[in-house]
Amino acid sequence: MASISAKPQLFKTLGSNPSRSAGARRPASIRCSTSQPPRPRRYRITLLPGDGIGPEVVSVAKDVLSIAGALEGIEFSYSELLMGGAAIDTVGVPLPEETLAKAKESDAVLLGAIGGYKWDGNAKPLKPETGLLQLRAGLGVFANLRPASVLPQLVDSSTLKKEVAEGVDLMVIRELTGGIYFGEPRGFGTNNKGEDIGFNTEIYSAFEIDRISRVAFEVARKRRCKLCSVDKANVLEASMLWRKRVNEISSEFPDVQLSHMYVDNAAMQLIRDPRQFDTIVTNNIFGDILSDEASMLTGSIGMLPSASVSGSGPGLFEPIHGSAPDIAGQDKANPLATVLSAAMLLRYGLGEENAARRIEDAVIETLNKGFRTGDIHSSGMVLVGCKRMGEEVLKSVDSQKPVSALG
Numbered sequence: 001m002a003s004i005s006a007k008p009q010l011f012k013t014l015g016s017n018p019s020r021s022a023g024a025r026r027p028a029s030i031r032c033s034t035s036q037p038p039r040p041r042r043y044r045i046t047l048l049p050g051d052g053i054g055p056e057v058v059s060v061a062k063d064v065l066s067i068a069g070a071l072e073g074i075e076f077s078y079s080e081l082l083m084g085g086a087a088i089d090t091v092g093v094p095l096p097e098e099t100l101a102k103a104k105e106s107d108a109v110l111l112g113a114i115g116g117y118k119w120d121g122n123a124k125p126l127k128p129e130t131g132l133l134q135l136r137a138g139l140g141v142f143a144n145l146r147p148a149s150v151l152p153q154l155v156d157s158s159t160l161k162k163e164v165a166e167g168v169d170l171m172v173i174r175e176l177t178g179g180i181y182f183g184e185p186r187g188f189g190t191n192n193k194g195e196d197i198g199f200n201t202e203i204y205s206a207f208e209i210d211r212i213s214r215v216a217f218e219v220a221r222k223r224r225c226k227l228c229s230v231d232k233a234n235v236l237e238a239s240m241l242w243r244k245r246v247n248e249i250s251s252e253f254p255d256v257q258l259s260h261m262y263v264d265n266a267a268m269q270l271i272r273d274p275r276q277f278d279t280i281v282t283n284n285i286f287g288d289i290l291s292d293e294a295s296m297l298t299g300s301i302g303m304l305p306s307a308s309v310s311g312s313g314p315g316l317f318e319p320i321h322g323s324a325p326d327i328a329g330q331d332k333a334n335p336l337a338t339v340l341s342a343a344m345l346l347r348y349g350l351g352e353e354n355a356a357r358r359i360e361d362a363v364i365e366t367l368n369k370g371f372r373t374g375d376i377h378s379s380g381m382v383l384v385g386c387k388r389m390g391e392e393v394l395k396s397v398d399s400q401k402p403v404s405a406l407g
């Protein structure tokens with residue numbers, strides 16, 4: 001595991017705002033040098049439970065976050081706000097002004113999920129999904145981080161052969177606010193033969209590429225120091241600039257090994273030999289596709305967290321799954337994707353690596369004890385619901401030694 005960068009301090013600005021938080025990241029030497037309890041660091045967390053299984057899984061993640069934080073001398077204050085269908089029903093819009101304002105003021109945002117059958121027929125401005133897009137835009141999050149790790153305990157959930165899936169541990173970083181999904185001109189028209197056409201524009205500025213590249217190099221540095229940039233530079237001018245700028249930025253990160261791959265090859269390699277990848281960075285449209293492909297290597301949607309971060313201001317942390325209306329309110333949801341999103345919040349949003357590891361260790365221990373929700377259950381394992389799974393993770397975190405007892 002790479003050490004945390006002392007360079008441009010990107011992760012200090014990727015979510016936490018030191019002026020709003022009582023304490024800064026504590027050097028490891030303090031942790032080991034005293035038996036006095038460390039000075040508490042305080043963070044403000046916005047909770048957006050949302051719809052369907054969202055409230056069930058956020059409730060579990062909040063408890064786990066609080067306990068893991070307390071063991072590291074961290075205090076959280078929470079504001080729970082309306083978002084998605086729940087907000088439409090209560091105040092008539094999917095993202096109330098108060099929700100966005102509070103989210104912007106906080107150190108990090110933890111979201112459950114939004115959406116459901118009830119609002120499927122609504123006009124676009126009144127769809128829960130519109131609120132999510134508004135939230136991402138309002139927070140200015142431009143980098144989406146999606147890890148895909150095949151845990152040994154769940155290797156049989158993958159659709160790939162065990163020998164291919166075993167040991168996969170990669171991170172896809174997708175540019176979220178530029179490229180063909182937003183590029184102008186776009187629209188419909190008529191060509192010179194009088195036929196109807198639809199068109200979009202793939203466009204990236206050097207600024208947009210540079211900032212996502214720096215996030216990617218920093219993340220790679222926190223992992224195994226290997227970054228693969230995926231593009232289509234043999235065909236697309238936007239990709240040619242992408243590759244040029246990524247190469248430029250790499251000079252700021254000489255400790256990270258950079259490679260490039262065309263997107264068609266990357267799609268193939270992810271299935272053929274996914275273990276070759278550590279951190280992948282790519283544009284919006286390629287990232288949309290590759291991050292879904294990578295997440296399915298693990299085969300368990302209820303296990304996959306994500307983070308969306310900006311260069312400053314709070315990050316948004318959420319499971320990749322939706323609101324699962326088919327199992328909502330039945331205590332069947334797997335809360336671990338949201339629990340692991342809370343770990344990402346600590347690591348990438350607040351720079352609290354030790355607390356993040358406590359959560360990840362507790363999840364592994366709980367799986368090692370054989371507890372499984374329905375989506376990841378296999379024979380011989382203990383089938384549990386959302387609440388019980390949460391209790392088991394909490395027990396496991398709670399059994400860890402507080403930081404003041406470590407030495």
Ligand code: NAD
Pocket residue numbers: 053112113114115116117129132301302318320321322323324325326327332333334335337375
């Ligand atoms: P979904 O992810 O909600 O569910 C797909 C399948 O996976 C369902 O069978 C569901 O029961 C299962 N599943 C999902 N999460 C699970 C968990 N934690 N534990 C156990 N099983 C789980 O996707 P969908 O059915 O396509 O969408 C349902 C609603 O969610 C829609 O309204 C959609 O727009 C919305 N959605 C929201 C987000 C988000 O909030 N970011 C993302 C995707 C979909």
